[in-house]
Amino acid sequence: MKKNISGKLALITLQVLLLPFLTGCWSSHEIEEVSLEIGIALDKGYLSSIDKEFEEQDGGYQKNNNITITFQTVNTKGIGNNSKGGGSSEQHSYLNVSETGDSTFQIVREIPLRRDHPIIGHHLKVIIISEELASNYSIKDLLDSYLRDNDIRPSCLVLISKGRASNALETNVIGEIPSFRLTKMVENGYRSNKILPAMPLAKLTGKIQSESSFLLQNVISADGEVKLTGAAVIKGKTNKVVGFLNEEELEGITWINGKVKGGVVKSSVKGQIIAYEIKSMKSKILPHINSGDITFEIKIETEGRLSENWVNRGKPSDNKFLREIEKSIEAEIKSLMENVVQKMQNDLEVDVAGFGNKLKIKHPKVWKEVKKDDWDVTFSKLPIKYNVEVTVADYGAVSSD
């Protein structure tokens, strides 16, 4: 009798132990059964011929077709089959899917209606927003679902495209993935000072919340090629794109806020070209308060090398000539900065170079006062002084000529 009871007990225990197996693997979706989205392009709504066809056949739901989102996923059929060789090399290694609608999140969930592999956002690397969309809608609203989504990493980059954003997700090079190309290009700041420091989602939330104006890297595209050119200016009050800075103006911005890691300054001495390679730079924005009036002073110290010299009989080993070169580079940098400040103050009426932030840190009481009015407007009337100091530390392997 006793043995019977213990046998029953063992049986019950076994059943209880087997309970977790009944539930199954409810959240298990194997990696090859989902699509990894790596890039997203947000465009103003437009319907492709296929979309129109679908709508004619009564597909679709109640929507205004405000936004078209292009999802770039990895075409796994083009990858990993290298060992088998053959025709796979002719295929692109990415796959772009577009879907039109009003809510960015709903558009994502429309994809399973059209594709066997639903899209997951864990590996999203870049979001490109077209200028057309960003000047009509607030960036905050456009990116809201991505900022909320805890699958998407905050390291995902945000770029603005002057043309159609989805074109930036195209390439003609077989095997290249456009989203990866863009993220790598943004990392090239150590070779050029025309590239803004990367603006990932994590930094962007701060900018959006603080209502201060900021810049986003602009990317243009033509025929499968892309280029980083200038930046889009986003006004803090509205979070909409209000204008663009061209490449030279962007250079001025990077000089002012000290974000130069490398690059070239082209200048001329005696009408001939010289090129200065930036090795290091320090920039200081000093806010001064004189009886209630705010003035700014920009102090820049830079050291670099003379990389190119076309000047006849200009010997860099000659100190006098070196002074001359330095003077001309200083003037060039100064004009770059003046140029962009002029645009910021007069044309766009925004402060995207961080003047307000410096004032906030150095003179918090004054900041509290000026904050009541629109800082961007106040800023546009403030005088700014420049102070540039260039040292050519090195003129390379050739000393004469």
Added chain:
Amino acid sequence: MWKTIASFLPDWLIIIQSLIIFLIPYFIWRFFIYIRERANIATIKQESENSQENTCNFTGNLNSDLKFIKKEIGHNSDVHFREFNIGNTGIHAVIIFIEGLSDKDLIDKYIMKSLMIDFSNENISAFMTEEGFNNIIKQQVLSISDVTNTQNLNDLVMKVLQGSTALYIDGSADVFILGTTKGKTRSIEEPISEALVRGPRVGFTEKLSENTAILRQQGNIKSLSFIKFQVGKRGNKDLVVAYIKDLANPDLIHEIEKRIKKIDIDYLPESGYVEQLIEDNYLSIFPQLQSTERPDRVISALMEGRVAILLDGTPFALIAPVTFSMLLQSPEDYYERWIPSTLIRLLRFLAAFIALLVPALYISFISFQPGLIPTKLAISIVGSREGVPFTVLLEALIMEVSIEILREAGLRLPKPIGPAMGIVGGLIIGEAAVNAGIVSPIMVIVVALTAISSFAIPEYNAGISLRVLRFMAMFCAAIFGLYGVILFCLFLCSHLVKLKSFGIPYASPAVPFNLNDWKDFIIRVPLMMMKRRPKMMKTKNSIRQK
């Protein structure tokens, strides 16, 4: 008012769920208690069935006693009875020995010859008394060192079967047992299962007396003590408990002796039997005694205050108590300089981690947390898994099981074709399965890595237990993802912390924390800094060097 209270109370569903959540561990607990009780009942039953030995003494009459002995062992072909007369006295005598086990040279030259030819009549007067006669035989005639007496038949049979020669002289109930054992032994060889680059090339053999001798030779350790036990009811065997008297904790020795005395079994073919019969928790997957073939390992364990158990007939000695870290340590850690030793030891911890968790982590990354792999790797994994017909768990199981089969088969295969078959098997599994699209190449890498890692663990049985646990981890990962892996680790940790080996916590010195013992745990500090013996051993004398 009741309504407001009721609104705060949870649903019936939640109450039922919480009840189930309570009941699961309760039933697990009850289940193990039930198993333990059953085991106890079984042992009690065995104890009550103790058989009493029949004592059977000799009478002194050669003919009747010889009949008696022959009835007992005479049917064996290898037992020899040689009857003769002592000298010219006409006293009848018989020697009984086993061919092959006893030294025939010795018997011929120093027993037969002294008794038959060299025997003189000078002390004939002393023959009057039985005692005097025996004394003369013992003191003057038999020129061999090991002579004992017995009057008991069982004793005689036991000794003869071990290789001694029994000398029965008519008229005396006192039978001489002459130590003529010359068992078959092999030469001392390098231990196969624990090969080292640097270190002594000596391994234990199957003969207990030789093994204890090897231990004695390890250095003139005055207080090295050997306590002998007889184990096995039907097939009697010698078992020696070795320890260093002025180091080892007396409580520990007492405990081990107690457990060995409790062993009540027919026969012990190998020290693994002893291990399983005296270990603390037979439901645990971890080995709670360390088995080793290396005398240097035994001696250094004894020097730490541990105890060794040596069984006749096996080259594997047992060391107790054991901590988990010991299973990841090799004697070479101490022979080589401390920096490389520390790095290698860290590497072994890493290998243990890989052997235990890597397939589980792979499964959970692939099917639950794809966001945790770097993007490029994720893409190449997706590409390689394209077309694989199985889920990750199934794929991993197929590969793991086939690797285990390959390992097991490699062990059995005859030496000349072993490596060849290993290569063929490895190639078929690795290359052909990938080409056929049954498994993905990354899975092959994962499985190969874990297989190699599990062999990097110096202790073979620790490697096996990690391998078994790996399968559990894989199932946990397949059900719950990383969450399941964490649960598995928690479960494992709670078991490790609770486990004890002869009173020493298995996870020490990590838990209970003891900073001093960390000097010889994950890292191995320079010898100059290891001034004291492990604190956890609670030795009598803790100073190793000054």
